[in-house]
Amino acid sequence: MQTNAPSFYEKVYKVVRCIPPGKVSSYGRIAAMLGHPNAARAVGYALSALRRPDENGYTSANVPWQRVVNSQGRISIRHREATANKQAEMLRSEGVKVDENGRIDLSIHLWLGLHLIELDDILRDEPTDHR
DNA sequence: ATGGTGACTCGCG
């Protein structure tokens, strides 16, 4: 039977797999989609753990980890330059524009999937008084 | 159980 309730990491991997080529998301957004708006660091940690395959078989090879950047649209791997460069290359090959500083224009490439919270923002900004 | 770590984020100056 299913004794394995999906761990936080596993959820992260599943969501990341939903990001289509040519698009990117941020650690914080992924966390928010999972109901933990402040667990951005945990998301980053989950992706770093991807370097080594886990029990469920998730690896850097089958999870598009490169499509996750920080909230500023910048590649966030500071202590692993080699990995950061690879991320930039992979993204470019997918059609994402990454400048020399590792910056990405989120207004173009941000993936908007699975966000239920923003609706709240929209409703508040534009009171539709149809009551 | 307690403490340290990290591919985060936000607010300030």
Add this chain to the structure above:
DNA sequence: GCGCGAGCCACCA
């Protein structure tokens, strides 16, 4: 726009 400090989280010894 950049550097700092503080808050937050899951995971591993």
